[in-house]
Amino acid sequence: MKHTTVVDYNKTYHIILSGGGTGGHIYPAVAIANELKQRFPNAKFLFVGAKDRMEMDKVPEAGYKIHGLWISGIQRAWTLKNLSFPFKLISSLWGAKKIIAKFKPDVVIGTGGFASGPLLHMAAAKGIPSLIQEQNSFPGITNKLLGKKVSKICVAYDGLERFFPANKIIKTGNPVRADLLHINEKRSAALKTFQLDAEKKTILVLGGSLGARRINELLEKELDFLLTHNVQVVWQCGKLYYNQYKIYNHTKHIQVHQFINDMASAYAAADIIISRAGAISVSELCIVGKPVIFIPSPNVAEDHQTKNAQAIANEQAAILIKESDLDVDFQNKFIQLIVAPDKQKALADNIKKLARENATKDIADQVEQLLGVQKAKTA
Known part of the structure; x- marks a missing residue:
């Protein structure tokens, strides 16, 4: 009945x-x-x-x-x-x-x-x-x-x-923001929103809403290295660090943002993403489906960001670099990714499979x- x-x-x-x-x-x-x-x-x-x-x-x-x-x-x-x-x-x-x-x-x-x-x-x-x-x-x-x-x-x-x-x-x-679904359809508009060069790869760097000191220090140290690979960088440094790093806004192909409100456009414009591994960031990046380098914060309860990132890396769906290994590993792992379109596609496809839309x-x-x-x- x-x-x-x-x-x-x-x-x-x-x-x-x-x-x-x-x-x-x-x-x-x-x-x-x-x-x-x-x-x-x-x-x-x-x-x-x-x-x-x-x-x-x-x-x-x-x-x-x-x-x-x-x-x-x-x-x-x-x-x-x-x-x-x-x-x-x-x-x-x-x-x-x-x-x-x-x-x-x-x-x-x-x-x-x-x-x-x-x-x-x-x-x-x-x-x-x-x-x-x-x-x-x-x-x-x-x-x-x-x-x-x-x-x-x-x-x-x-x-x-x-x-x-x-x-x-x-x-x-x-739960993730609904505007993150189908972002690939928004890529052309996103490049215009951020005034980016469509002929260059875009590296999106995220340290969380408040910022991440170690990621910001890494970017400052590696900016010249990154630019030698014909890329452009959209860098969200966080409100706690903006006054320190805003000087790099005057560098060609570098944008420094205190906070990015239109994250859907930022994700759509990105070719490679460097990010912390908070739970919501990980969930959003699975939906987005782009190649990701995770740099988890070690300063959280039970080191859960490293566990979040490791779970994705174990599925061949992201690259994990611990903060303690950045000086040794970052350049090598970035080069291995930026010169390998097949690897970029494999990471993107694999992380997308983990999404819970x-x-x-x-x-x-x-x-x-x-x-x-x-x-x-x-x-």
Whole structure:
């Protein structure tokens, strides 16, 4: 017997998303919100972030309202800033409680970062359906603490049962921006956007939204070497380093950017990408399908960036160079790649095979279930 449930996609659901601190927490939240907005055009959205962090700018740029909490993490090395943490935590919990009471969310979604902890904690305590999206193979402390409280946990890697209740885990992959799909069709326009020479290979260098000191030092040291190979460089150095490296904007065939807002165009213009190996970066680069040199940060919990990059390199889908090996290996591995079109194509094809293009939709499906929305089914 067939049983059909009528889906009221016009209902005005109230949805809170919380996450931030870095682009790796912000952009997945925005991608999820965009997908839910398509499904529920009358829904109301509110983001909750940490005051003075980049989400306070990036979320409004994406078209959503955001409320900031006074919260930050505990520094691993002892600093005086840690003395303020208990006061920030109490303030943020109180602030989260007031936000929930006023907005009355039907569901709350967390994508990691300091602010998601107090917000998801208070939501779960009130029995509001909640979901966290864990991007990494080794969760941060916020999501580990939230795992026992929330309703569902969407993950991108196997083996997360070590950290979360197995019955709550759904493997979806990481959400990525929809504009990254089919970027090869945007290449000509992208070259014009960045005013690049179509006859030269374009090297795109990414160190994360805040920047990566070691990658920036490498680029400064190797610029002359790179330019001898008839390439042009688009270099996102990060807001923390822009004043130091912007002088190279005056060098022919070198562009230095504090931050690249139009990442779809940057990826479309690129022929080879040099990048950190944060979970969202890895997921995006699988979708993009270009040859990649990963330089993972060693300064993260459980060295998870190296594990992320190694998993891709093991599939012959990327080149991995550890920071400690850059001085010895970078020039040799770059030359081996730049002079070998067949190797470039093989890496591009292999990394594309690892993409999970439906991750955002799969996460939105889980949110629908939490909202009590069921599609037509056979009973």
